[in-house]
Amino acid sequence: MGRRLLLVEGKSDEHVMYALCKRHGVPEKFRIKPAESVEGLLDLLQIEPRASDMERLAAIVDADQDVGARWAAARARLLRAGYRDVPAAPAPGGTFLVDAEARLPNLGLWLMPDNRLPGMLEDFLSFLVPRGDGCLPLVDDFLASIPSESRRFAEIQHAKARIHAWLAVQEEPGKPLGQAITARYLDTETIAASEFLAWLRKALVE
Template identity: 55%
Template sequence: SVAAHLLAAGYGNVPTRPEPDGTIIDSPANSLLPRVGVWLMPDNKLPGILEDFLTFLIPDGDDLLTHADQAIASIPEGQRRFSDTKVAKARIHTWLAWQDEPGKPFGQAISARYLDPHMPAANVFASWLERTFFS
């Protein structure tokens, strides 16, 4: 869908699949179109959402994520109030609820070092941002 919109807008060399390290499409020659960066959450490979990406920032070996998964899975049939498409949201928010200061928003959870901004997924995303906006 994104590729179709970019092609319709006049961009060439639009890949049919996103680049694993983030897609950057330069503006066409003799065009006023801007350079475009495309990042599909969570990592340009897997289907998902922002909350899936954030789970990549949970430090390796953190057993609370396993407990969060078990807690979500143990909700009795008919009592779970969120759809399957919202499990990733429930998962990260459950995990965040069990931190030293429960309920921190995502940005504050990174500042508090609950989520690690130096995990490999964050480094790839930061590199793409740098290449897209500062190269």
């Protein structure tokens, strides 16, 4: 069996993936490689498919503020790598590419949070906050109450501030994101988690 590799943007993403896979018993048939930046990950989308021993490749990239622009950047790298039928937009359940004729590995691509909305890993994790949780609305009120002149994070980082503020008021305050999954503060049985895990299994395991 050839190599199976999951590309993620950074260490935090890596820890979340390990915790999520362990929580759901996903077989350890692939390695996770953090790229340390979104640009680094996009570049790897062009480089890694050409590895002679690569059997399957998957990547998780934040959509950030513009889903269309981020998809276009990823699509351009994949076309340069040799994939021919790369769709013009991401599939709602995650994208899969199979190009046996070009002798490229099967590839899966997921845009965080859900292939539809702008956002990032932390937005996806906010979908895993247990239904009926009473703290998240209070966190939202607190963040909204901070005057713009006193707010120290950029608006693009709002999702990070939100999930970490929520984690700061859990039983053991301030757990990192991956540990929050292990501690079951986050509910990995949600529809959002199930859809993501179905994509991951199809891309790298099944």
